[in-house]
Every structure is written in structure tokens, then in C-alpha cells.
Amino acid sequence: MVSVPRFRGLWLACLLLPLVTSARAQDQTVTGTGAAGFSPVTNWSAGSRGYQITLQSHTWSDPANPLPGLQSFASAVYDNEWVMVAGRTNGMHDFTNSGEANFPPNRQNVDVYVVNPVTQQTWRRSLADGTSLSLDQLSGLSATNTQSFQRGDGFFVAGGYGAILTSASYSSITGSTTIVSSGSFVTHNSLTAIHLPELVGWVKSGTAAVPTSLPASAVTQISGANDFFAVSGGETLRTANDQVHLVFGQNFQGPYTGSSTGIYTSQVRSFTVDYTPSSEGGSSTLSYTPMSTSPEPGDATLFRRRDLNVVPSIRRDPNDPAAVQEGMTAYAGVFTGPAIATGTGTVSSAGNGVWTLPVEISATGAPTMVGTTSTASSFVQPMNQYSSANLSVYSGSTGDFTTFMFGGITANAYDPQSAALTYQAEYPFTNQITAVTRDLAGTYSQQYVGEYPFTPIVSGTRTFSLYGAEAKFFPGPGLPANAMFQNGVFKLDELLALGSGTIGYIFGGIVSSAPNTSSRLDSTASPEIFSVIIAPVPEPCTCVIALAGLAGGYSLFRRRRVR
DSSP states (O other): OOGGGGGGGGGGGGSSSOOOOOOOOSSSSTTTTTTTOOOOEOOHHHHHTTTEEEEEOOOOOOOTSSOOOOOEEEEEETTTTEEEEBBBBOSSSOOOOOOHHSGGGGEEEEEEEEETTTTTTTEETTTSOOOOHHHHHHHHTTTEEEEEEETTEEEEEEEOOOEEEEEEEEEETTTEEEEEEEEEOOOOOOOEEEHHHHHHHHEEESSSSSSSOOOOGGGEEOOOOTTTOOOOOEEEOOOTSOEEEESSSOEEEEOOOOOOEEOOOOOOOOOOOOEOOOTTOOOOEEEEEEEEEEEEOHHHHHHHHOOEEEEEEEEEETEEEEEEEEEEEOOOBBBOOSSEEOOOOEEEEEBBBBBOOOOEEEETTTTOOSOOTTTTOOOOOOOOOOOOOEEEOTTTOOOOOEEEEEEEEEEEEEEETTEEEHHHHHHEEEEEEEEEETTTTEEEEEEEEEEEEEEEESSSSSSSEEEEEEEEEEEEEEOOOOBBBBSOOEHHHHHHOOEEEEEEEOOEEESSSSSSSSSSEEEOOOOOOEEEEESSSSSSHHHHHHHHHHHHHHOOOOOOOOO
């Protein structure tokens, strides 16, 4: 079995090519020679929607505080600063028969980064510098495509794929860490709890004349029963009932080569966490309780998905128009398998295509695929199928729930002038930004919003760069408490009442200088930040605003900024 060129665009995001044959891959919907089978895409109408979203390059002017290049990392927010661990510092993987060549252990991120986007300060410290962490803990906290969530001052990291480290040594002279691996690769079956106050304090003390040591109580790690946490490429979300949901993903064991594949969970694993940070130098305690697994043992015809956008969602309560219901929504993802449920039945498949029907997940973790692959009756997602930076908003006045997906990887390209979709057989990187809206009646649609600003890659042979895959969105500091629901969805009406401004930032991920490539030299881990700007519409020069959105241009709004 060998890799085929069809996947050269999609698998730059470092979570493994599938096991493939020479047979043509098959998406969940029939694609034909063009965009047949996919739902149509329309241009975003800022006038009818009442607002516009644009991106602006966020200039980082202090060379003494450079930003890291990171992709597929885990993140939390503490005291309005970003805390980032794990992930990788390179771009796409190689396609050789050597696992260590394809996923070099020395590009696993063993550093902790703390970033303040407002003051433009960055602090970095290696987890091998002044810590008592075991090699197992270092291996798990430098893995790629982990799942992470936050509860107060607790930062939790689960699973992830990477090399098992046999040594890690930090040099205070070079400021770098040398790591060595035996060549063994695993998806880690671990849940790690990090106490953010201790971790951030330790990272920032690294700039002092006498750096402190990381308290042993700051990092607590446990294993899951029956490989419960051995998942990579899924997502974890918390709901208001204090349950945590590990959504989809795969368990990939061994070195990655073109003839290997992982085992997809095809399910949602729901659990609760009991974590007590240390007090007065004592030990921290961590445990978990499984609540449900849905479906059991998993349904590969519906949920064999990874590397997808899974977001918290809000919808109006049908029994009380003044109330809302919380849940989750999973969009698209990869890869289809030998059998695919279309909503009207199950069909045999060559597999290894993209999923197109969304999945709605209840607050207790029960997933339901929505619709059929008939575009006459259902939403069949045409664009932005891969994990990317995203944000979601809910309008209490209209009942619309909208998720913005910023670039990444796509099955179709869209022409905003002709409103035409063009199927992309190799699933390329894209700078195009879309919004998927679920209206009050539950009907989905996708709109083209714009593109990333032109930001050329510093090194490489091409003059354009494509962002978003495995990047993260961070809410802006200083937003009022009433601007967001507890699960992180923005309250659109309250947000627009504040006027135009920055509501958050996009950071990291893969940046590629080519839509489709098999050379890792064409991509890297992005150090760029983009400000996400919202502006109520209509405003003066509404026509100019709309054009700026379509061009992916810079924000034209200069009213009071949301800080």
C-alpha cells in the first residue's frame, strides 16, 4: 500500500496520511467531475446580516520577544495571556518509510510559551529546564494533535501522537533542548492536569537572575482505562453540566509510514474530572469518571472522523424562547472508510475522502448526523473540511448560530465573482474564510466571507502563503462578561452593541506556500498573529466595507475598539 498524490494537500497538517490504495477516494457525497453533490455557497451579505468579520495582520514589532512557530498545539488562557504547550515546530511531515524522518522527534515542542498579544511580550521555557517531569510526562506534553480543555486555573491535555523520548537535556548556554527517541511512536493514553498559576510563574521566572524550579505539584498525569485517552486529532469540549466530551479522533500506534493507519474511535467519550491543585506544597490529585460512550462500540459509517472543527453551540429553546440550549456541532472531517452512511442508507466506498454532513452532539455527548447527501433537502458542506481556527456566534434576536472557519484545507474553491464552486481533488490548503449558519428552523448554509490578508512566507520559493490549518482562535482580553456564553460562543447582539473592534486573534498552525505539495520545504509552523475584527453594518461606505471583506483586506473600522 502506498500514498497517492491525491492527498498531498490535505495531510500537511501533520496528522498522518491514511492507508490508501490506488482506488479513487470517495467523499461522503458524490462529487462527480465538478462540485456536484455539494450544497451551494453564497457571498456573505453584511447588509442583511448586520455585521462583517475581517482579518488584519497583527504586527509584532519587538525582536527581543519573537513569537514561536507552532502548529497542532494545546492552549489555555491565564490572566489574559495565552499558554501553549505540545504541538510541533515544523510544517508538513515527510513521506518516507522512516517514522523518525517523517516526524522528527527534535521538532516536537518541549517548550511552554506564554504570550501577551496586547503588550507583545513572549516568555518561553523548556519543560526540561529545572523540572522533575518524567520522560513519560515530557513525551505526552510534546505530542502533536493533543486534545485540551480548561476549567478555571486547571489546564488539561489528553492523548496526542508522538515519539517516546529516552532523554531530554536543556542547555542554558544555547537555550535549546536536545531530545532523543528510541524510534517508538504512540498515541498517548494520558490525561495531564496543569496548574496554570504555578506553570506561568515558573515560565516567567526563567528570565530572572535566579530562575525557580517548577513545583512537582504543577503537573499531574494519569492514564486512562482501556485506552480511554489514547486519541489524537479529536476535540475535547466542556458543557455546563461539567462534563467533558472527547469527540471522535483516532488511536495511531507506531511510526508513521505510507503503509500504516490508525483506529478511529467513531464515538464521543464523555467523562467528569476531579482535580484538586496542591496547597502549601502538598500533592495535587487528579482522577476521572467515565459517564457515557456514544455510540458503543462506535459507528464508523457515521463518525469515522478526525482533524475536524468541533465547536460549542447554542440554539433557542423551543419550549422557552427566552432560554437557550447548549450542545456541540462537528463539521465535516476526514477520512471516510469502506462504508459511508448517506442519511438514506449505507453505501460501499473506496474510502479516504472527506465527510460532508454535520453532526450535532447533545450536552450529554449523544451524536446525531444531520440530513442526507441530497442537496435538495440537506446541507452538504462544500468548503473548509479540515481543522482550522474558528469562532462561533449566536444571535438571540434571530436564532441564527454561525461558525466562522478561517482557512485550512478544503474540498472546493469558491469564486466570489461568479459564485461558482470548483472541486479540488487533492484537497488543497486555502486562505478562504467561510461561515456555516444554522438558522432558527435548523437549516444549514455556507457563505464565503473573505480571505486572509496577504502575508508572504519569509522563506520558500513562492510569494503567497496559506494559513489556518490547525491554528487556534483566542478571544480578545477585556471583553465584557455579557459578550460570551459560558461555553465560549459569542453573544452576537451584545457584541455588536459595543461597536467595531477586535474580538480575538488567530495564531499558529500550518502555513504553506503551495496549495498542493509533497515537499515539507513548502510549509512551516506559523508564527503569525491575525486580529479578528467585527463591525456592525450598515456603516458609512458600506459598499467599500463589503469589498474589503471579499478581498480579505484590512479592517476599515476606526471606531471604539473592544479591548
